[in-house]
Amino acid sequence: MEFTELITKRYSVRAYKPDPVEDEKLQQVLEAARLAPTAANRQPFRLIVIHTAGREEELKRIYPRDWFVQAPLVICACAVLSEGWVRRDGKRYTDVDVAIVMDHLILAAANAGLGTCWIAAFDPVAAREVLGLPEDVEPVVFTPLGYPADEPRPKERKPLAELVRYERW
């Protein structure tokens, strides 16, 4: 899809069909994530691909919505803190890196006709337990991945005049 159309059409999908995600499409989506730029090209991230079938109750400890486990797959984008670039003043850029990776993944999914939803409001303690994450690995965002069973809603966004400054604050 053309990029402008793609970002207009992507929306937060909160109902999924049970249909499986074809492996070819999963690989396309992961490949888009792989191409994402990261600070100093450190690529300090890992993607965990989770099949929801049979693990619904366990996964709902991470995010307790039925639609979270309705999709056949859930993807967790993690930062590997020790691999991340840190600026001289101590500012860590792993959240930025993981977000770029997930944005690529989510747009690639929409491009393939798949639905996703950015999830930040998960339980990080449950996520660490269920996914067996080492200390150094931080779960940053989740998304289901599957075919949408709902309809897009119009985007509500602030006007550019509120979001853009020219020259100085």
Add this chain to the structure above:
Amino acid sequence: MEFTELITKRYSVRAYKPDPVEDEKLQQVLEAARLAPTAANRQPFRLIVIHTAGREEELKRIYPRDWFVQAPLVICACAVLSEGWVRRDGKRYTDVDVAIVMDHLILAAANAGLGTCWIAAFDPVAAREVLGLPEDVEPVVFTPLGYPADEPRPKERKPLAELVRYERW
């Protein structure tokens, strides 16, 4: 451009032509940023559009490379911390939000034939001074915006096998 082609073609542009960016293209790029999703739809960001002409030395205090001010425009993506969504455990999502916004902007620029380069290694103290940022506003990433005067280099990325886990860590 088709999305897969677009993410393959985008690269970090480190030499720019002096040609101006047409206002229509600038607005397209800003509009793509505006459409980006953010945690709880808070949209806790501001984009500062800076004309480099005549401000080269001042701007190079922020990031001391000649190519940074070679482009006619520089864009700074800022987080407005007090507007951002924070999870119950205290985890702040403004870096993620600003990164999604900037990823939309950077991909829209490539789609319009414009060059950009993610810059995190700037001097945050100089950025605050030069841009007159209030305490609550954090500069997160910069990019020049202009027509590329260099050539793409092949992307160096880790193989998917190193970046993806299935089911658990």
